[in-house]
Structures are given as C-alpha cells and as structure tokens.
Amino acid sequence: DQQVKQNSPSLSVQEGRISILNCDYTNSMFDYFLWYKKYPAEGPTFLISISSIKDKNEDGRFTVFLNKSAKHLSLHIVPSQPGDSAVYFCAAGSNQGGKLIFGQGTELSVKP
Amino acid sequence: EPEVTQTPSHQVTQMGQEVILRCVPISNHLYFYWYRQILGQKVEFLVSFYNNEISEKSEIFDDQFSVERPDGSNFTLKIRSTKLEDSAMYFCASSDPNYGYTFGSGTRLTVV
Numbered sequence: 001d002q003q004v005k006q007n008s009p010s011l012s013v014q015e016g017r018i019s020i021l022n023c024d025y026t027n028s029m030f031d032y033f034l035w036y037k038k039y040p041a042e043g044p045t046f047l048i049s050i051s052s053i054k055d056k057n058e059d060g061r062f063t064v065f066l067n068k069s070a071k072h073l074s075l076h077i078v079p080s081q082p083g084d085s086a087v088y089f090c091a092a093g094s095n096q097g098g099k100l101i102f103g104q105g106t107e108l109s110v111k112p
Numbered sequence: 113e114p115e116v117t118q119t120p121s122h123q124v125t126q127m128g129q130e131v132i133l134r135c136v137p138i139s140n141h142l143y144f145y146w147y148r149q150i151l152g153q154k155v156e157f158l159v160s161f162y163n164n165e166i167s168e169k170s171e172i173f174d175d176q177f178s179v180e181r182p183d184g185s186n187f188t189l190k191i192r193s194t195k196l197e198d199s200a201m202y203f204c205a206s207s208d209p210n211y212g213y214t215f216g217s218g219t220r221l222t223v224v
Contacts, residue, residue: 034213036215041201041218041220042217042218043116043118043203043215043216043217043218044155044203044215045215046212046213046214046215089154089155091155098160098168099145099157099160099168099170100147100155100157100213101157102154102155102156103154104153104154105154
C-alpha cells in the first residue's frame with residue numbers, strides 16, 4: 001500500500017535555514033492531510049494539517065503547501081532549529097473519523 | 113492539554129500468550145483507533161471504532177485481534193495468541209469531528 005510516499009528517508013539542514021519535507025499521494029479521495037513529528041519511543045505528535053479546499057496553511061515556523069493537481073504536499077520549517085530534529089511523517093485521510101495512511105517518514109537532522 | 117494515555121509503556125510476552133493493551137482516549141472524542149509501527153517501518157492502521165463498534169479494520173486486524181470499550185473511558189486492544197511478528201509499537205489515537213487526531217505515546221510490545 002503506497003498511497004502516501006515520502007521519497008527522502010533523511011534530510012540534513014543547517015540551523016537557521018529552511019527545511020523542506022516532501023510527500024506524494026496517489027488517492028484523489030484524500031481530503032485532509034497532516035504532518036506529524038516523532039521522536040524515538042514516543043507517539044506521533046501532531047504538527048499541522050491542511051484540508052483539500054486549501055493550498056496553504058501556516059502555523060508559526062511551519063507551513064504546509066498542497067498541490068492537488070500534482071498530488072503533492074510539502075512541509076516548510078523556517079528557520080530550522082536543532083530541536084526540530086526528528087522523524088516527520090505525512091498522513092492522509094478521506095473522511096471524518098476515517099483511518100490515516102502514513103508515509104514512510106523522513107528523518108530531519110538540523111545541525112547547529 | 114488533553115492527552116491519550118496508554119499503558120503499559122512496554123510489554124514483554126511469550127509467543128502464544130494473550131496480551132491486552134490499554135488506552136484512555138480524550139474524553140470528548142468520538143472516534144478511537146489503534147495503529148502499529150514495526151521497527152523501521154511506517155505507522156500502519158489497524159482498526160477504528162465508533163459508536164461502540166468497529167467502523168473499519170485493516171487486513172492486519174485478523175481474528176487474533178479484538179477491541180473493546182468496556183466502561184466508556186478505556187479502549188483496549190487484545191491479541192489472543194501473540195506471534196513474534198506482532199512485536200511492534202502500538203499506538204492508540206482518538207479524534208474529534210474536526211479531524212483533530214491525538215496519538216498516545218505507545219506501548220512497545222516485545223514477543224519472545
């Protein structure tokens with residue numbers, strides 16, 4: 001089941017620069033998308049979401065962009081901080097109360 | 113901030129034994145879920161629960177698995193006869209009607 005894909009297993013960024021994490025999906029029925037951050041041995045922590053009626057949602061240093069025609073979303077973190085180092089998962093869902101389909105995750109490392 | 117609470121944090125069991133993983137979802141949430149993450153793999157949906165019944169389940173959720181909401185606050189996942197390949201992190205989650213998913217910290221299940 002590869003409905004949600006994160007093709008970059010890892011990303012390394014210098015502190016203060018922009019981190020861009022990418023996610024592609026194949027199911028056009030998805031109508032909301034979420035980004036989660038996960039530390040080892042902890043549960044996923046919600047970061048930011050976007051519904052399919054929008055193309056951008058911003059919350060502080062985090063911005064999610066959705067390109068429905070390309071079935072692509074991205075998470076921008078600016079400026080990146082060492083505390084942002086974690087695994088980032090994108091997830092997608094298609095109805096209220098429905099399951100989330102997760103990508104494989106991208107491990108972000110922000111170097112001081 | 114409301115939390116989803118999971119117990120125990122780590123469970124070691126012998127192959128063939130039954131285990132029960134426990135979760136206390138957020139009190140005003142209506143949808144409840146179990147997900148799991150095998151080491152090095154992505155987070156996978158197991159089952160969703162709404163209005164005291166299973167609303168959706170994945171092919172992973174076979175007859176060895178069951179869920180229950182016995183008392184209006186706890187939400188449990190039972191694995192009847194554990195196998196080595198059931199070793200994983202199990203995450204409980206709950207959501208409100210506005211797609212507000214919250215995950216617990218997880219239970220690490222080790223089957224030996």
